[in-house]
Amino acid sequence: MPAVQETVDQVRRIDVDQYKYGFVTDIESDRAPKGLSEDIVRYISAKKNEPEWMLEWRLEAYRRWLTMTEPTWARVHYPKIDFDDLYYYSAPKSTKGPKSLDEVDPELLATYEKLGIPLREREILAGVEGASDRRVAVDAVFDSVSVVTTFKEELKKAGVIFCAISEAIREYPDLVRKYLGSVVPTSDNFYATLNSAVFSDGSFVYVPEGVRCPMELSTYFRINERNTGQFERTLIIAEKGAYVSYLEGCTAPMRDENQLHAAVVELVALDDAEIKYSTVQNWYPGDKDGKGGIYNFVTKRGDCRGARSKISWTQVETGSAITWKYPSCILRGDESQGEFYSIAVSNGYQQVDSGTKMIHLGKNTRSRIISKGIAAGRSDNTYRGLVSAHRKASGARNFTNCDSLLIGDQCGAHTVPYIESKNASAVFEHEATTSKIADDQLFYCLQRGLTSEEAVALIVNGFVKDVIQQLPMEFAVEAQKLISISLEGSVG
Amino acid sequence: MTAVRSVAAGMNGQIKMLSIKNLHASVGDREILRGVNLEVPTGQVHAIMGPNGSGKSTLSYVLAGRDGYDITDGSIVFGGEEIVETPAEERAAKGIFLAFQYPLEIPGVATMTFLKAAMNAQRKARGEAELTTPDFMRRVKVAAEKLNVTQEMLRRPLNVGFSGGEKKRNEILQMALLEPKLAILDETDSGLDIDALKTVSDGVNALRAPNRSMLVITHYQRLLDHIVPDVVHVMAAGRIVRSGGPELALELEANGYADYVGAAAA
Numbered sequence: 001m002p003a004v005q006e007t008v009d010q011v012r013r014i015d016v017d018q019y020k021y022g023f024v025t026d027i028e029s030d031r032a033p034k035g036l037s038e039d040i041v042r043y044i045s046a047k048k049n050e051p052e053w054m055l056e057w058r059l060e061a062y063r064r065w066l067t068m069t070e071p072t073w074a075r076v077h078y079p080k081i082d083f084d085d086l087y088y089y090s091a092p093k094s095t096k097g098p099k100s101l102d103e104v105d106p107e108l109l110a111t112y113e114k115l116g117i118p119l120r121e122r123e124i125l126a127g128v129e130g131a132s133d134r135r136v137a138v139d140a141v142f143d144s145v146s147v148v149t150t151f152k153e154e155l156k157k158a159g160v161i162f163c164a165i166s167e168a169i170r171e172y173p174d175l176v177r178k179y180l181g182s183v184v185p186t187s188d189n190f191y192a193t194l195n196s197a198v199f200s201d202g203s204f205v206y207v208p209e210g211v212r213c214p215m216e217l218s219t220y221f222r223i224n225e226r227n228t229g230q231f232e233r234t235l236i237i238a239e240k241g242a243y244v245s246y247l248e249g250c251t252a253p254m255r256d257e258n259q260l261h262a263a264v265v266e267l268v269a270l271d272d273a274e275i276k277y278s279t280v281q282n283w284y285p286g287d288k289d290g291k292g293g294i295y296n297f298v299t300k301r302g303d304c305r306g307a308r309s310k311i312s313w314t315q316v317e318t319g320s321a322i323t324w325k326y327p328s329c330i331l332r333g334d335e336s337q338g339e340f341y342s343i344a345v346s347n348g349y350q351q352v353d354s355g356t357k358m359i360h361l362g363k364n365t366r367s368r369i370i371s372k373g374i375a376a377g378r379s380d381n382t383y384r385g386l387v388s389a390h391r392k393a394s395g396a397r398n399f400t401n402c403d404s405l406l407i408g409d410q411c412g413a414h415t416v417p418y419i420e421s422k423n424a425s426a427v428f429e430h431e432a433t434t435s436k437i438a439d440d441q442l443f444y445c446l447q448r449g450l451t452s453e454e455a456v457a458l459i460v461n462g463f464v465k466d467v468i469q470q471l472p473m474e475f476a477v478e479a480q481k482l483i484s485i486s487l488e489g490s491v492g
Numbered sequence: 493m494t495a496v497r498s499v500a501a502g503m504n505g506q507i508k509m510l511s512i513k514n515l516h517a518s519v520g521d522r523e524i525l526r527g528v529n530l531e532v533p534t535g536q537v538h539a540i541m542g543p544n545g546s547g548k549s550t551l552s553y554v555l556a557g558r559d560g561y562d563i564t565d566g567s568i569v570f571g572g573e574e575i576v577e578t579p580a581e582e583r584a585a586k587g588i589f590l591a592f593q594y595p596l597e598i599p600g601v602a603t604m605t606f607l608k609a610a611m612n613a614q615r616k617a618r619g620e621a622e623l624t625t626p627d628f629m630r631r632v633k634v635a636a637e638k639l640n641v642t643q644e645m646l647r648r649p650l651n652v653g654f655s656g657g658e659k660k661r662n663e664i665l666q667m668a669l670l671e672p673k674l675a676i677l678d679e680t681d682s683g684l685d686i687d688a689l690k691t692v693s694d695g696v697n698a699l700r701a702p703n704r705s706m707l708v709i710t711h712y713q714r715l716l717d718h719i720v721p722d723v724v725h726v727m728a729a730g731r732i733v734r735s736g737g738p739e740l741a742l743e744l745e746a747n748g749y750a751d752y753v754g755a756a757a758a
């Protein structure tokens with residue numbers, strides 16, 4: 001119960017449609033000229049001091065992208081994006097790349113502090129709720145650059161590499177060349193290809209054989225600059241028998257215009273390795289009339305390359321004007337496992353089209369999908385999922401459960417499951433429910449003395465419980481609060 | 493005489509817990525309560541009987557402050573205070589409790605969690621300190637044992653998959669923990685077998701107290717064998733049409749509601 005109480009207290013303190021991360025950091029930026037061309041791709045690559053092979057890789061993606069068209073199959077609507085009207089690179093002038101904390105612009109440190117992400121290692125213990133003896137290493141990405149990565153040295157002692165991807169390209173080129181684009185090829189889809197051409201920063205994680213990463217890793221993405229797209233690129237590799245749990249968080253200032261965020265995340269798990277990837281996505285969702293907000297067009301995919309490997313995606317999606325995102329698992333190794341746990345909350349005029357793909361290739365592979373969609377206001381919330389079994393995937397198993405909760409009668413929830421099985425021994429189960437927070441359910445809570453805010457928080461917390469339990473403990477309370485704040489004002 | 497009776501402390505010194513005067517309530521253009529008059533003194537148990545559709549549940553909802561009803565006329569005075577405009581959650585905190593005919597389910601929310609949320613919400617509204625966890629646990633344990641509510645049941649999501657009897661026992665458990673001044677029990681007997689009826693009635697009787705009033709709504713007389721009321725009212729077509737002692741319930745049992753249904757139609 002304390003979680004619900006805190007949620008409610010928090011909701012009370014915040015005015016309706018006041019996004020608490022909506023401030024702008026006043027900092028001088030170094031920006032690429034507007035628009036996209038080969039020159040811009042070269043500009044970005046040069047800014048990052050990249051080797052020649054990386055530039056070629058980008059240029060190839062860019063040329064491919066020119067031949068592609070935007071996907072239109074998702075249940076989302078928005079005016080056509082003018083890709084020449086965006087800035088593709090922006091970095092605080094004071095930052096030339098990741099460095100030690102002492103060198104980071106105090107203005108940036110203050111920004112992250114305001115966002116509740118203490119970057120000074122000694123402050124981290126105090127900052128994270130419930131983390132009495134657990135620490136979290138943070139890579140902080142501000143617009144197009146990583147400004148700092150904490151606990152790097154300590155991680156290194158365990159053999160774990162955790163750094164900005166731009167740094168990894170310079171420092172660990174063999175690893176990056178081996179794995180980058182191996183899960184999401186540069187030609188994968190319109191936004192992934194665009195990302196491959198212009199990606200600026202993101203995180204790189206490498207956990208060597210048999211190592212259990214000694215702390216939670218996380219990346220915090222912040223878009224600050226106006227008219228700027230953020231194209232993050234994250235690559236996580238878990239060698240045989242390795243384990244890592246990683247969390248990303250994201251926010252952006254409130255701006256009238258829509259901003260593009262097109263990320264690519266690739267995960268590779270070798271034999272017996274496990275990767276747990278959690279997202280708390282809280283990009284600016286736009287105002288109460290649907291003006292502004294982030295277009296979150298993201299490609300996330302994990303490759304269970306080794307036998308008995310496991311990849312688990314957990315996402316709490318509350319922000320963005322539009323979310324287009326399908327974190328997926330390729331279950332290549334025999335007996336590998338994929339999981340997708342999702343809470344997608346939409347309010348106001350938000351549009352969510354999200355789900356997962358579980359591609360069963362190996363024998364006795366298992367996958368589990370638990371999706372909880374909550375729609376309020378005038379929002380639209382779609383679950384779109386694919387579960388497929390290859391000819392050779394004998395004994396493949398999937399269990400899917402998609403529940404939707406509607407608050408009010410002007411929102412929509414949709415479930416679009418695709419199932420393809422080419423192996424007769426595959427067993428796929430699918431359950432779906434749609435419910436409403438019924439008036440009588442609310443009245444029952446009010447009659448017992450709860451306010452309508454408390455009642456909605458309680459009912460919603462109950463609805464999402466199965467997924468919240470999957471989040472690292474440090475973030476579960478935070479996520480619960482976020483969900484309630486997102487739904488604030490949804491019942492009259 | 494009537495003038496004297498209508499003041500808060502009547503001839504026999506009784507304080508009125510609840511005083512409803514000429515209450516009219518409609519949904520849309522349909523008038524359901526058509527001039528209800530009812531007084532319940534502090535410490536008394538009153539029964540409301542009546543045919544299906546006479547407006548008993550509507551009266552209970554309107555007393556509890558449910559949205560969706562237009563109160564077109566009349567007043568509800570509770571503990572000396574007019575509450576027609578008071579929101580439902582504030583009425584709850586003031587001490588009005590409604591045991592639902594069909595208790596609602598809340599998936600994923602443990603019964604225990606819900607109980608604590610409700611108790612603390614009411615305490616907060618009254619400016620009292622929240623219960624400490626040990627204090628809360630102790631209270632629940634004591635009340636649950638009396639009602640044969642197991643720890644296992646308290647861990648299950650609220651009312652989800654509960655049998656009819658479990659749901660009703662859970663309602664009475666909430667009543668015991670929330671310690672209302674006025675408890676309205678809407679058809680608490682419906683769907684109960686004889687053993688469950690006994691458990692629930694014993695639970696209710698244990699909560700009878702000089703500072704607590706109850707309004708027991710039932711269609712059947714059998715509940716009133718267990719919870720013996722001070723006064724029985726008959727409701728028909730949105731009004732209280734007759735009041736009497738416990739013997740009135742027996743008369744209704746023998747003759748049925750035919751007279752009242754006829755009268756209502758006329």
Ligand SMILES: Nc1ncnc2c1ncn2[C@@H]1O[C@H](COP(=O)(O)OP(=O)(O)O)[C@@H](O)[C@H]1O
Binds near residue numbers: 524549
């Ligand atoms: N929300 C509503 N809208 C329209 N009619 C209603 C509504 N609620 C109750 N009624 C009608 O009002 C009458 C009284 O209902 P109710 O109070 O449930 O009676 P009882 O509990 O005595 O059986 C019934 O005819 C019922 O159909």
Ligand SMILES: [Mg+2]
Binds near residue numbers: 550593
């Ligand atoms: Mg009824």
